[in-house]
Amino acid sequence: MYNKRFLKHYWLMMAPGYIWLILFSIVPMFGIIMAFQDFNPGLGILKSPWAGLENFQYMFSIGDIKQVFLNTIIIAVGKMAGNLIVPLIFAILLNELAVKKLIRPIQTLVYLPYFLSWVILANIILTIFGYNGPVNNLLQIFGIDPVLFFGKADMFRPLVIGTDIWKGFGYNAVIYLAALTGIDPALHEAAAIDGAGRFKRLLHITLPGISSTIILLAILSLGNVLNAGFDQIFNLYNPLVYSTGDIIDTWVYRAGLVDLQFSLATAVGLLKSVVSFILITVSYFMADRFTGYKIF
Numbered sequence: 001m002y003n004k005r006f007l008k009h010y011w012l013m014m015a016p017g018y019i020w021l022i023l024f025s026i027v028p029m030f031g032i033i034m035a036f037q038d039f040n041p042g043l044g045i046l047k048s049p050w051a052g053l054e055n056f057q058y059m060f061s062i063g064d065i066k067q068v069f070l071n072t073i074i075i076a077v078g079k080m081a082g083n084l085i086v087p088l089i090f091a092i093l094l095n096e097l098a099v100k101k102l103i104r105p106i107q108t109l110v111y112l113p114y115f116l117s118w119v120i121l122a123n124i125i126l127t128i129f130g131y132n133g134p135v136n137n138l139l140q141i142f143g144i145d146p147v148l149f150f151g152k153a154d155m156f157r158p159l160v161i162g163t164d165i166w167k168g169f170g171y172n173a174v175i176y177l178a179a180l181t182g183i184d185p186a187l188h189e190a191a192a193i194d195g196a197g198r199f200k201r202l203l204h205i206t207l208p209g210i211s212s213t214i215i216l217l218a219i220l221s222l223g224n225v226l227n228a229g230f231d232q233i234f235n236l237y238n239p240l241v242y243s244t245g246d247i248i249d250t251w252v253y254r255a256g257l258v259d260l261q262f263s264l265a266t267a268v269g270l271l272k273s274v275v276s277f278i279l280i281t282v283s284y285f286m287a288d289r290f291t292g293y294k295i296f
Helices: 005-035 054-061 064-096 100-115 118-130 134-141 153-180 185-193 196-207 210-222 229-238 239-245 248-258 262-291
Strands: none
Touching: 005 262, 054 262, 064 100, 064 118, 064 153, 064 196, 064 210, 064 239, 064 248, 100 153, 118 153, 118 185, 118 229, 153 196, 153 210, 153 229, 185 262, 196 210, 196 248, 229 248, 248 262
16 A cells, blocks of 8 residues: 555655646647737737638748758758667677776766757867868868868768767667677677677677667657757858758747747748657557557
8 A cells, every 4th residue: 555645745756847847848839829820929829810721831832941851851860870870889899898997988988978068069069170170270281271161061961960979879879788788698608619700799699689679769760850959050050051951940940039930930840740740659659560669
């Protein structure tokens, strides 16, 4: 039998989380109504005239919106692939490290960027790749003219994807390291006795042993196809790279808060949310189908 007095304490402990969820996740959802209105801040949501689907029709008539969706998908898919492959390779290399005492210091070093905000990291990255930064200074030693890295549209996507992978691969490798500990060491010992080298053991023991984890993470990442990382791109991009770096979230920010097109920005944000919800639902069904993973 549970004690009602302790149950009350549990509810009190969870109360701040519930309050935060209601105030910042549930209450703002009423703003979705603006997507179907010709919203006027002076009239408010309740009195603004109804526009039906006009905002959505206008959204698809804008030439830039197609490029914005394309940029979002390319950057998000690049990040998804990199954040699956690089942490996997790093975890395997770390697991195979002969000097085990070096594992913890290496983990600590690669974890550090993950705990820094993009506000801080963006300034560091912009300084490193700046016109007078260390990278250009190194290029000048080899006789190469300085490059304005974050001013070139064709270089922006690779830089965004690469820096995002650099920031998170150490932390993301934790899941793979945990999966690697679940492989029976006796399998490696038996394979070594039979003459299998490190590479063969990797192909026939290590990768099959964590294949379900790899598949699960790949499937669950599908829900992030339209999440290209607002914090990172907002702190790194500029008008020179809008053609390849402008994503849905940054476009919505400028349309809604800078240009004051509240209804249009809400319509674009709502479309993104609906598509993301569908993708997340599909990914969980696939996770259940292929790996038996369930959250409910």
